[in-house]
Amino acid sequence: MIHELRIYRTLPGRMPNLLARFQNHTLRIWEKHGIRQAGFWTTLVGESTNDLTYLLAWESLAEREDKWAKFRADPEWHKVVAESEADGPINANVANYFLQPTAFSSVK
Amino acid sequence: MIYELRIYRTFPGRLPALLARFRDHTLRIWDRHGIRQAGFWTTMVGQSANDLTYMLAWESMAEREVKWEAFMTDPEWSRIRVESQLDGPINANVSNTFLQPTAFSAVR
Numbered sequence: 001m002i003h004e005l006r007i008y009r010t011l012p013g014r015m016p017n018l019l020a021r022f023q024n025h026t027l028r029i030w031e032k033h034g035i036r037q038a039g040f041w042t043t044l045v046g047e048s049t050n051d052l053t054y055l056l057a058w059e060s061l062a063e064r065e066d067k068w069a070k071f072r073a074d075p076e077w078h079k080v081v082a083e084s085e086a087d088g089p090i091n092a093n094v095a096n097y098f099l100q101p102t103a104f105s106s107v108k
Numbered sequence: 109m110i111y112e113l114r115i116y117r118t119f120p121g122r123l124p125a126l127l128a129r130f131r132d133h134t135l136r137i138w139d140r141h142g143i144r145q146a147g148f149w150t151t152m153v154g155q156s157a158n159d160l161t162y163m164l165a166w167e168s169m170a171e172r173e174v175k176w177e178a179f180m181t182d183p184e185w186s187r188i189r190v191e192s193q194l195d196g197p198i199n200a201n202v203s204n205t206f207l208q209p210t211a212f213s214a215v216r
Binding site: 002003005019022023027036037038039040041042043044045046047052053054097098099100101102103104105106107 | 110111113127130131135144145146147148149150151152153154155160161162205206207208209210211212213214215
């Protein structure tokens with residue numbers, strides 16, 4: 001597995017909207033496309049309490065390329081983005097990394 | 109659970125020494141102190157290929173305070189730390205963050 005670490009920095013006051021969008025919409029749309037999450041975390045102590053950190057699990061970069069493109073092009077996702085941001089944008093920044101589990105990692 | 113995300117930036121060429129220390133020594137000493145890992149990753153695509161990212165899982169901040177202190181003052185760990193750096197230091201920087209799983213996280 002390859003893990004994609006994604007860190008979203010929300011605009012002040014918008015973390016509840018981001019969490020609600022994942023819980024009520026994004027996770028369901030991901031399931032449709034076979035996209036697997038491997039954990040979601042808010043920040044207890046760190047650089048910004050506006051950050052949401054999460055992991056996605058991919059079999060390969062080819063799988064990621066294919067499924068992520070289909071998700072991004074999904075009309076239902078476009079509708080959800082438009083509706084969830086009708087009262088203003090949610091994210092100020094998105095950072096992502098591709099990580100490779102080590103031989104001794106408890107998560108592979 | 110509280111997750112501690114730790115990112116070690118190694119000096120150029122020293123990531124293999126860090127991985128060997130975790131695999132051969134640190135994980136065993138952690139086991140003795142009841143410290144639980146929740147994944148180790150090297151960087152495939154990201155800010156620095158010298159980074160090792162890993163997670164620890166804690167029941168509470170109180171557990172972390174007690175067990176981490178016991179580990180940091182463990183005589184075997186003190187010996188290993190010295191021996192593993194006889195040929196030079198390993199880490200250029202260590203950063204850590206405390207993360208709280210969300211209600212819908214695959215990892216809790």
